[in-house]
Amino acid sequence: MSTAPSTWVPASLRPPLPAGRVHVWRARLSAHLPALNLLASSLSAAEHERAGRFRFEADRDKFIIRRGLLRRVLSRYIETSPDRLAYAFGPNGKPALATKTNDLEFNQSSSGDMTLVAVARSRPLGVDVERIKADGANLNLARRFFAPGEIEALNRLGSTERTQAFFRCWTRKEAFVKALGEGLSMPLDNFEVSLLPGRSQVAKVLRGEPEAGPPWELHDLRADPAYADALCTRGPIEGIDLFDV
Numbered sequence: 001m002s003t004a005p006s007t008w009v010p011a012s013l014r015p016p017l018p019a020g021r022v023h024v025w026r027a028r029l030s031a032h033l034p035a036l037n038l039l040a041s042s043l044s045a046a047e048h049e050r051a052g053r054f055r056f057e058a059d060r061d062k063f064i065i066r067r068g069l070l071r072r073v074l075s076r077y078i079e080t081s082p083d084r085l086a087y088a089f090g091p092n093g094k095p096a097l098a099t100k101t102n103d104l105e106f107n108q109s110s111s112g113d114m115t116l117v118a119v120a121r122s123r124p125l126g127v128d129v130e131r132i133k134a135d136g137a138n139l140n141l142a143r144r145f146f147a148p149g150e151i152e153a154l155n156r157l158g159s160t161e162r163t164q165a166f167f168r169c170w171t172r173k174e175a176f177v178k179a180l181g182e183g184l185s186m187p188l189d190n191f192e193v194s195l196l197p198g199r200s201q202v203a204k205v206l207r208g209e210p211e212a213g214p215p216w217e218l219h220d221l222r223a224d225p226a227y228a229d230a231l232c233t234r235g236p237i238e239g240i241d242l243f244d245v
């Protein structure tokens, strides 16, 4: 069965999430600015404290909106109102639901005006989105962070294709380290991803022993042509449902 996502649609209030599927939610942050106060009212004291540390109002508002939307999305899957959700954090900061009575896994990524939230049951996952900058496909950055095979693949491309491939590579690598929960503690040149569009697997672990168990799969979400994005999940999935918040 093809797992390629189709189109983004509005969701029912409580969309059923079977074990084999992944739900990804997309929101444009600016569209939710009118609901800023309502979203802020669902944040925890710690989130308010973090919001208060932003220097610029626009960045603070974006933080409030993305955290408020995350709470709104998660509350659709559990019997808890958005303001009563509590998080626990992994050793490198990956958030999870503190209540262990459910098997819900999630991950969020935001860039520019876009936020994506991926949700699944009993399945680690990571998501990443980056706004594409025409001059952002920086080979020096690639040489610093990417694996040798990825750098070679980039070098073979012309400048237009290279920009797309650079951001595809970046978001896939980020989605993988976010799925693992490693964050910046995992060297990004430790493993390789494909630079071609479409479903693929994290290619190889270059240093250390490859992990036993099902492979890590990468999926394109295509949230917006101005952004690159990637979803990384453990093992094969039956499909991805794409929802607009």
Ligand SMILES: CC(C)(COP(=O)(O)OP(=O)(O)OC[C@H]1O[C@@H](n2cnc3c(N)ncnc32)[C@H](O)[C@@H]1OP(=O)(O)O)[C@@H](O)C(=O)NCCC(=O)NCCS
Pocket (backbone or CB within 6 Å): 066, 067, 092, 093, 094, 095, 107, 108, 109, 110, 111, 126, 127, 128, 129, 141, 142, 145, 170, 174, 177, 178, 179, 180, 181, 182, 183, 184, 188
């Ligand atoms: C924090 C990190 C996990 C992702 O950061 P990012 O890509 O800047 O930001 P994203 O919006 O995609 O993800 C942030 C969200 O991921 C989640 N998160 C935090 N730590 C995480 C971890 N260890 N694992 C998975 N998810 C994590 C949180 O929900 C966080 O949201 P918050 O900012 O509201 O707290 C980390 O990998 C990072 O800083 N990466 C940047 C590395 C880099 O410079 N790469 C260059 C490639 S060329």
